[in-house]
Amino acid sequence: MNNEESRTNIGTPVPDASSPEKLREQVEHTRDELGHTVEALAAKADVKAQAKEKAAAAREQASEKAALVADQIRGKTEQATQLVKDRTPDPVLEKTAQAAAQVRESATRAGQYVADKAPDPLLEKADRAASLARANRTPLLVGGALLAAFLLVRHSRGNR
Template sequence: MTQPPHDEPTAASPEELREKVEQTRAELGETVEALAAKTDVKTRAQQKATAVKDQATAKAGELKTKATDLAHQTQDKLPDPVKDKAAHTAEQARAKAAQAGQLWHDKAPEPVQHTTAQGARVAREHRALLLAAAGAAVLVWLACCRKE
């Protein structure tokens, strides 16, 4: 068998040896867990995706708040006749949208309605991500327009 190096003290009793073995096992287990975590690409990718999604959600919330504030500021600056006209136009748009929805329900085939409903549900579930993507698209479009 091998002998311990001269600079390491030898254990005085079997109990000390057991303690050292347990300590070494614990350290080895921690090392193996750390290495396994580093090589688990799928989990690391999921963690990164979650972090990016959280960032996008936060940014979308900020953009939504800024857009709402800007809309309120702009609306406050409008004269009353313009506000009234805007409210009337919005009401007309809601009525036309309801009419179009009813026409869609009456005329569209069932599979198309089902697929559209499923797409709308997915969009509602991922609203923050869609808003972030739309915001990014607007920023890219604005950047492109400025270069011209």
């Protein structure tokens, strides 16, 4: 039986004991392989780390999906706005602009009244809400214009 054919019970070749240098090389090589195997097994057994990786991947995927949906919504909003502007008669657009100006004036007066009468914590919360509204001004204005146009069209149909 030669050296390549002889194996131990676990399938490892029996080392050639003819050279101590060769034996050391084989031992070192076996240690390296064993170390890599242990590392791979430890990584597979680390359920917490795997769960964190999967959670991070899911968060990233959800974030990308949310950004995509937000872009689609912006695009659809712009299309709807343009469609409403194109199909709305000029007198209705003018009345809408006048109504918006009146709403702005009334909101300014109401805001001043509230600022004069409201306690400080409430004013701080209102300031945060106003900042948020300013940051999302375009969608709010588009929504308000669409609502005003819808109400004016509905009102004019009701008078007929």
